[in-house]
Amino acid sequence: MAKAIREVYGETIKKYGELNKDIVVLDADVSGSTKSAMFGKEYPDRFYNCGICEYAMMGMAAGMAKSGKIPFVNTFAVFLTTLGSLAARTFMSYSGLPIKMMGAYGGMSDAFDGATHHALEDIAMMRTLPGVNVMVASDAQITDWMVKTAIEVKEPMYIRLSRDAAPDCHPADAKFELGKGMVVREGSDVTIIACGLMVSTAITAAEALAAKGISARVVDMYCIKPIDAELIEKCAKETGAVVTAEEHSVIGGLGGAVAEVLAKAGCAVPTEMVGMQDRHGESGPYKDILHKYGMDAEAVAAAAEKAVSRK
Template identity: 60%
Template sequence: AGLSGSTKSGIFAKAHPERHFNMGIAESDMVATAAGLATTGKIPFVNTFTVFLTTLGLISARAQVCYGNLNVKFGGAYCGMSDALDGATHHATEDIAVMRALPNMTVLVPSDATSTRWATKYAVDTYGPMYLRLSRDVYPDLYDENTKFECGKGAIVRDGTDVTVIACGILVHKALEAAEQMAARGVSVRVVDMYSIKPIDRELILRCAQETGAIVTAEEHNIYG
């Protein structure tokens, strides 16, 4: 939607110009077009800034993609506060609540390049509407290429016994930094990367609550949803 330079989807456009369509500032039309392509057996990915995709594109996502359970993939770039330099209008702090409320929608929030590659391949290989929440910011890899991910699961990226911090996306990295600081104070912090938001790993949440006695969530989002 007119932002292929910023979101880097322009790289795909150069490699496959016949498979890339710049829809301009018309997010609802972009999603509706993707819905039409999905009815012909294509696997369309729609990509723009998260704040525009999950608001201006919402009516088409809800009524055409999700109600019809069509195989459209949503790549929301510059999620959360990662587009802070463009001001409050470009912050996306409601998108997880919005997208997880839609019927048939899967919501994944990768935290590094490795998990992003997995999420993208999983989206291609798995039928149904899917939302990938993608950050602008660059952080080091948490996982190696041999890591096994699974939709509906989370991953313990640091073990601890006193409290569990559950995070997703770039806040996994911040949670790990906080865990290091707390360790210096004698507090053992477990950190969970909840990269699958819908479906969510209920078993892991309950196990962490039982084993560590307390859970804190770190979210690049408002408190609702």
């Protein structure tokens, strides 16, 4: 079983914390959950547990970024991007301060805690902020790369993580790049453009589709902003149909971003959007709520079949 993304993140931030002393880590009383505590235990003098003060935490990170630090700000994605949003807009976006917002428990991964704790609008909110890079981690390997990139690139970033484990979906020698997406499975009838844990779900869906004679390409669009418009257009032209798959509202997130690219390019292909259909979720086992709200492999495969049938 693959390691939980949050565990991977905790180990990664601790690892890079050793290499770069400018890294500071802030958390809002959930460091045991986000796993930022792994850094805190190792480097207590560079770890700030700000209490349940998300807005102040973001502002403090802004001041530290202004002073040359590389602040990683941690809490549940839903709280970070709502309570922290004014500081994100004013300091990360408007002022360009290179804060690294780490959205823990992305999507519905905090399943049992229910709708109040699900992050299903975070990507849409962060994507509207000028100058803020937005990425979604799909497996352990890319999580490491995202943390490394956040340290190296002196720009504001929102990185969405997950509470749960994700099957590896990239080859060991994969080369990731900010602003790019990656084809993780070739196919010719339809392209499933996914992010986060939905990438491995899309691969499962593609396998089921293959059995039905549909050849589905799968793209990990790990960078939502800036988005790889070239790859989207190429896939749309080559396969003639597109499905977007995300653990997020179909409004304003990956689906919205892909639709914007296709519309702008004048590349009208049948497009289906898998994601939360403009509603809120509920408590339950993760697998069950993903199924109920149409974000499992079955739903992705059905959307792909529909897109192909519309050609």
